[in-house]
Each structure stands twice: as structure tokens, then as C-alpha cells.
Amino acid sequence: MQLAAVGYIPDRDLATALWLMASLKRPLLLEGEAGVGKTEVARALALAHDTKLIRLQCYEGLDQSAALYEWNYQRQLLAIKAREGTDASAVEEHIFSEAYLLERPLLAAIRQEKPPVLLIDEVDRADEEFEAFLLELLSDFQVSIPELGTITATSIPRVILTSNGTRELSDALRRRCLYHYVDYPDVDREARIILSRLPGIDTDLALQIANMVSLIRKEDLRKTPGVAETLDWAATLAGLEIRHLHDEPEAVHETLMCLIKTVEDTSRMTREVSDRLLGKVA
Amino acid sequence: MSVALATQNPLGAAARTQLNGFAQILRDNGFVVGLAETRDALMILSSKNAARASRLRASLKTLFCSRQSDWQKFDELFDAYWLSHGMKSATRISGAPQKSPTGLQTQAAGRRGFGESDQADHVERGEGSEVSETGQSKREGASRTELLSTTDFRHLSQPEDLAAAHDLAERLAKSMRARLTRRMHARRTGQRLDLRRTIHKSIAQGGTPLQLIQRKRKDKPLRLVVLLDASGSMNLYSAVFLRFMHGVLDSFREAEAFVFHTRLIHISPALKERNPQRAMERMSLLAQGTGGGTRIGASLASFNRWHAKRCIHSRTCVMIVSDGYDTGPAENLGVEMQALRRRCRRIAWLNPMIGWHGYAPEAAGMKAALPHIDLFAPAHNLESLKALEPYLARI
Numbered sequence: 032m033q034l035a036a037v038g039y040i041p042d043r044d045l046a047t048a049l050w051l052m053a054s055l056k057r058p059l060l061l062e063g064e065a066g067v068g069k070t071e072v073a074r075a076l077a078l079a080h081d082t083k084l085i086r087l088q089c090y091e092g093l094d095q096s097a098a099l100y101e102w103n104y105q106r107q108l109l110a111i112k113a114r115e116g117t118d119a120s121a122v123e124e125h126i127f128s129e130a131y132l133l134e135r136p137l138l139a140a141i142r143q144e145k146p147p148v149l150l151i152d153e154v155d156r157a158d159e160e161f162e163a164f165l166l167e168l169l170s171d172f173q174v175s176i177p178e179l180g181t182i183t184a185t186s187i188p189r190v191i192l193t194s195n196g197t198r199e200l201s202d203a204l205r206r207r208c209l210y211h212y213v214d215y216p217d218v219d220r221e222a223r224i225i226l227s228r229l230p231g232i233d234t235d236l237a238l239q240i241a242n243m244v245s246l247i248r249k250e251d252l253r254k255t256p257g258v259a260e261t262l263d264w265a266a267t268l269a270g271l272e273i274r275h276l277h278d279e280p281e282a283v284h285e286t287l288m289c290l291i292k293t294v295e296d297t298s299r300m301t302r303e304v305s306d307r308l309l310g311k312v313a
Numbered sequence: 314m315s316v317a318l319a320t321q322n323p324l325g326a327a328a329r330t331q332l333n334g335f336a337q338i339l340r341d342n343g344f345v346v347g348l349a350e351t352r353d354a355l356m357i358l359s360s361k362n363a364a365r366a367s368r369l370r371a372s373l374k375t376l377f378c379s380r381q382s383d384w385q386k387f388d389e390l391f392d393a394y395w396l397s398h399g400m401k402s403a404t405r406i407s408g409a410p411q412k413s414p415t416g417l418q419t420q421a422a423g424r425r426g427f428g429e430s431d432q433a434d435h436v437e438r439g440e441g442s443e444v445s446e447t448g449q450s451k452r453e454g455a456s457r458t459e460l461l462s463t464t465d466f467r468h469l470s471q472p473e474d475l476a477a478a479h480d481l482a483e484r485l486a487k488s489m490r491a492r493l494t495r496r497m498h499a500r501r502t503g504q505r506l507d508l509r510r511t512i513h514k515s516i517a518q519g520g521t522p523l524q525l526i527q528r529k530r531k532d533k534p535l536r537l538v539v540l541l542d543a544s545g546s547m548n549l550y551s552a553v554f555l556r557f558m559h560g561v562l563d564s565f566r567e568a569e570a571f572v573f574h575t576r577l578i579h580i581s582p583a584l585k586e587r588n589p590q591r592a593m594e595r596m597s598l599l600a601q602g603t604g605g606g607t608r609i610g611a612s613l614a615s616f617n618r619w620h621a622k623r624c625i626h627s628r629t630c631v632m633i634v635s636d637g638y639d640t641g642p643a644e645n646l647g648v649e650m651q652a653l654r655r656r657c658r659r660i661a662w663l664n665p666m667i668g669w670h671g672y673a674p675e676a677a678g679m680k681a682a683l684p685h686i687d688l689f690a691p692a693h694n695l696e697s698l699k700a701l702e703p704y705l706a707r708i
Contacts, residue, residue, distance in 0.1 A: 047371035054360070055353055055376075062381060096509065104508045111516070123516055196381075196623050202345050205379035212384040 039068075039075030040216075040223045048211040049076065058169055058190035060154075060205065063213030066257015069193040072213075073150035076189065083147040085188070087136040089157035095164065099174060101133045127178035141172055141184035149188040155198045166204055216258065218245050224258060225265045232269050239276045239312050240265050243283075246308045247290060252299065256290040264289035280309055328358065335394050336377075342390060344383050350376055484560070535705065536567040538624050538657075540616065542635030544574045544607035550665045550692070554634050557698065559584050569624045573612035579620065607638060609678055610645035617652050630659045630705060634692060636666050637679030647681035654685040661688040661701070668693030 034041050034049075041049070049072075052059045061069040077084035087098055107126045114122045134142065140149040154162065168174065172184035192208060194200060216224060221241035225232060244261045256264075267286045273279050284305040291300050332354055336346050357372045370391055378384045507528040515522040539558050543551045551572075558570045562584050570581045625631070631653060639646050654660055662682065666672045668691040674680060683689065688704055691697040 043367070044371040044374065047368055048375040051357070051372050051375050055356070057353075059375075060379075102509065102512070104512050107512060119516070197626075198623065202379070206345055206347060206350075208379070209375045210378040210380070210384070211375055212378070212381055 033079040034075050035227075037075050037078035038227050039071060039079075040220055040227060041072075041075075042216070042220060045072070045211055045213070048209060052189065052209055055209070056187060058192055058208045060192045060194065060200075060208035060210050061213050062194050062196060062210070064215070064255060064257070065195055066255075066259055067213045067215055068258050069213050070150065070152060071258075073148050073191040073193075076191070077148040080146075080148070080189075082145050083143060084150060085136050085140045085143075085147050086150045086152060088152045089154050089161070091156055091158065093157045093161055097135060098137050098161070099135050099168075100138045100176060101135060102127070102178075103131045103133050107131055129179070132176075132179070137168060138174055138182070140188045141174065141186070142182070143186055143188070146186040147188050149190045151190065151192045153195055153197075154192045154204075155194040155196060155200060159201065162201055162204055166201075166207060169207055215245070215248055215255075218242050221245070221258065221261060225262065228262055229265055229269060232265060233274060236268065236274060236276070237265065240268065242312045243276065243308060244290065246311055247287075247300075250299070250304070250308075252291070252296045254292045254296060256292075260290045260292075276309060276312060280306055283309060329355065332358065335391075338390060338394055339377055342386060344377055345379055346377055535565075536569075536624075536626060536629040537561055537565050537705075538569045538571070538629055538631045540571045540573060540577075540612075540631065540633045540635075542574070542607060542609070542633075543572045544638075546607070546636050546638050547634075547665070550634070554692075569620075571616065571620070573607070573609070573616075575606055575608050575611075577612040577615045577620075606640045607635070608641045609635060609637070609639040609682075610641040610643075610649055613646065613649035613653060617649055617656075621653070621656055625656050627658060629657045630661060631657045632661045632663060634663045634665075636664055637662075637674065637676045637682065639676070639678030641678075643677035643681040646678045647685070650682045650685040659687045660685060661690060661704070662686045663690055663692035663697075663701075665691070665693045667691035668697060 034046070048059060051057075061072060063069055073086075074084055110126045110131070111122060114125070136149070140147055151165070154165070157165075169190060172187055173181055175181040215221075218238070218241045221244065222234075222237045225237040225240060226234065229237075240261065244256060244264070248255050264286060267289055268276075268282075271279075271282055271286070273282060276283055284302050287300060287305060288297070291297050332351065336351050336354070339346050353376055354373060357369070357376065370388070373391065374384070374387045378387055505528040507526045510526040511522050511524070514524050514526060539554075539561060541547075541551055541554050541558060543555075555572075558580075562568050562570055562581060568581070569579075570584055572578045572580050650660070664674070664679070667689070674683060674689075688701075690701060690704075
């Protein structure tokens, strides 16, 4: 797998899932806690295939005009004014041509020469109606625009959907997709991620950081730190030129704010707790 | 990366039968596996790339799973089926949190008499035998339904009475929904200009937008999350409420249902199960724990920790149905109620005992929870449930 070459360290199962996605030409649904690197998978996949990443961020109330296409109304109005007096049906034909069509992510994704990676991010935030619409698009890869006709995909994009589980997705959508549950990386993998992102860092330190973070994740926290937080923390420690976590327990505790993001967690993660965890780090 | 998979299937019939068997096992365990998945699985099996067992497992896992609970169960099922022969028939994993079964048992338990509850509760149950004013008169004649609706649930001991109450609860939930929805429609007002439609309209008038078309924002439907106490002290009530919850899940567009006693169980998936056979199966698995003691605080804590993020949005009403007798520490309940209050729009606490004579919320748990409750209402008969409707409509 070429993912490692572009700085993403996948676990074996994920690599298999991506291989399967390519051979079965099915979308892949990634679920998992916030901050485990779901979005990063799509970015790395696009890099690995040297293709475009087209991202559709879902939100409540997302509709067709924001996701699929929209007419360029200002230009249409201008065109109507400019051609006043000419034949109405000719004007209509003109203003509903490609030149006045604004591509939104989904339409853009199926009109690329080279199959792009289409990332439909946080699909659980969109409404159920949108989910149904998405389902249709993902099975046919064609879009019908009433004024223009049907647009068929020039290339089938590699589709990755991510979900945070704020809403239960429909069974139909789940069935349409391959599924992979992304978990927090294990210590070894996280250390490799740190090393690949911060090449200057000491290997031992990276391992210690990964160890420490995995211990913190086991604590009863409101917001479990994700991989991005780990990288922040690693960068901070590297910036402070700390070589060994045990040398500077004080600095370790003070920089933990890179990982801890809520008031309750801060009060829970006292100096004693951080020292205790540090003690467990080999 | 791209491997051409053979559509022609070189696998023997034996392998295909085995795979079908595996798909069946998965279906039995609540996986959604259709023909398309099985066909794809055959393709995976016949491709060279999947020859290694570890890769095969990962491939099938990605293909067959469709949610986190599936993901957690899969490895065990896979091992049991493919790596040890003769275990096939016994393969069934229980107790995955998402698909957890529910409470037919509660209903069965509910039909036992009230006095049989064997719970170690610190509150004297003197009032238990006392009779509330309503519903003691004869139960016959034309106005039977009406009478039933004011009868304290405790006095409904005949199974057919209970069934009637169930139906009434269901109907009530449906009418509640109908009215709520009408309200939503009435509240709609245009906020933004719909350019797409306006211009479309204007073409007929030579491009002058004479008629403006507004865009109306859709109202977020009210989401109801019901937490039902299924402990011993709630024995008889919980049967009726379970039925009520069923009606709520059927008719509200967004609703979630939980049952708690010593732990919290998510029962929406089981209540939504359309296949009656499977629904029965799932429900019968709930058994453990109903009719025993209550740990409201701990149950709420696990709700806050594991389910709140998914279940609760800004227009969510959390409805707790419980008598407030908590065997855990009362402070605990207070803290969790406070946390819950911060997240949701309203908390309604329905307490069947309010309908009793001379009841005052004296249980320590109830006292701790009271400051965080928006509506503290009785729920000892169907009338009192009906009275909730205007309140819900206002949220």
C-alpha cells in the first residue's frame, strides 16, 4: 500500500478495506470517535493515487443546491436583460446551458477525468432526506438536472463516507457501503505516526508519548484525546527540547493542555494523576 | 491495487454452502446481510489476494459489518464458524450493547401482583395497599374506555384490561404526535428568498421577478427520549409504559427508548423490529435484572456517557418514568441529572406515585433530582399521560 509513502500509517485491516473498496467499487463508510483520523484516510488516499480530493462537509439542512449543483442566477438575470426582445425560448435555452451551471462537490466528483476521491464528511449530520438522495447517487453515479438532462459519470469516484454517530444512519445506506470502524491507533502505530509527521523527533520520545497518550485514553475523561492532539503534544515537547518524559514531569503536566480540552478533565487530570501515569510509562 | 476479480466462480459447491451458512449465522446475530454481500464475498473468496486467512477475515469483516456493534461481534463469530468445526449451531453472541434485547419479561413480570415486589427498598410501602380515589367503581357499560383511562394502573390486574390500556397508550402517543406536527406546520414562515424558483417563475414574465418565492425553514421535530424504570417497585407500571414507549417509537419521527434497573439498556432497536419472531427473540433476552433493584444514578451516568451525544439535540425532551427510589447514593443522581439538564431542552419526570394519596417526594434520590426537573408529573393512569400533551406541544 502506498499510503505509508504519503505519511499515513494504516493498520492492516484498513488497508484491506481500501483494497476491497477499489476492487468492488463500493463506497467505504468509516466510523469511529472524533479524532481518530477518519478524514485523514481520504486525504492520504487522494495523495497516494495522485488525484483530486473533493470534500463535501455535511451539516443539518444541507440540500441539493449546496451539494450537487446550482444555477448561476446573477449571470442568468444579466443574460435575460441583455437579450430582452429576442425570442424567449432561445433565451431560455441559452441561460440553462452548461455555462450557467455551478458545480457543487457531488457533481464535480462525477465529472472528473481521473477518478477523484470523494469525501462525504460527517454524513450523520445531514438530514435523512439527503441520505436518501445520496443513496441514489451512489448507486447510479448519474445526476439528472431537469433543465439540462441527465449527466452520467465520466469516472466513478472513490467514495469515503465518515460518521461520528450523532444520528443512526439508515440500514439502506449502511448496506450500500463497506464498513470499517476506526479505532485509536495502538502504541506502536501511534509512535510511527508521530515519527512520520515529526521526522526530527527522537524515536524513544515518540514511543514514550504514544505510551502516555494511550494511558490517558484509558482514564475516564469527557473528551478523549485524538491523534491530532497527540501530534500537537509531541510537537510541543519537541519544541521544549525535552528528550525524556521522566526528566521533566513538571513540563509534562503543564503541556498536557494540548491533550485535555475541557474544564472537568483538567480538574481530573491533576499532577498526581499525571505523575502516576508517567510512572507507568516505560 | 485494482485486482480483477473473477466473476466466474471457481469455488466448489462446498465452499459456497459454507459461506451461505456463515451469512445465515451473521443474520441470526442481527447483521444486515443481503444477496449482494454474499455474492461479493464469493468474489473475494475466489480472488487470489484473499488466500491468506488474516486478509480474508479483514475483507469479510469490512463487507459484512455495517455498524459498530457488528464490528465488535464479528471476530468471535468468524473464529467460531471457520476455525472450529461443529460449533456452528451454537454460535450466538449475546449482550452487545447496541442491539441489546428488551423487555417482554417486564410485561410478564408486570402482570404479577404489586405486593410481590421483592425489592430492598428503604421506603415503607404503606400506601401500596391504599386506594386512590379514581377508578374504584364498577367497570362495565358503554363508557368502559373512559373509565379505564382514569384507573390507576395498579388496579388493572386482568390481562385484557392491561391490553386495553396498552392500546390506549399507543393511540395516545399517536394523537400526541399528530397534534405536535400540526403545530409545526402552522409555525412555518418564509425566511429566505428561493432564487431558483423565483427566477424560474420570472422567465414567463420576461425575466422580471414579479412573484417572489420564499423559502421556508423546516422545523426540527421534537425528539423524545424515554427512560423507563423497570425495577421491582415499578413492576406493574412498567408494563403499561413499555407499551406506551412502543407507541411513541412507532409514531414519533425521532424517538429513543431506554429501560433501566441496575443498568441501562437501549431498547429502541428491539422495539422497532418489524419481524415479530425476531422481536420476541430479542425481547426475551432482556430478562436479567428487571423487577430487581434500581440504580438510577448509575444508569443516568451511563446514558450521559454513552448515549447522550447521539440521542440528544437542542429540541429533545427527556422523559424519565420512575418512582425515584434509588439504591445508589443520592448525590450521584443529582450530579447526573445536572449534567443531563445542561444537554437537553426539557426534562419531564413522571412519577406514578404522585397520583397516590398523600404522596410527597421524600425518597432521597427524588429530592436530589427535583431541582433539575422541568416538569414533575403524575403518571399513574392514562388521563395523567394525556395531560402531558399540551406540555410537549409547547416545547
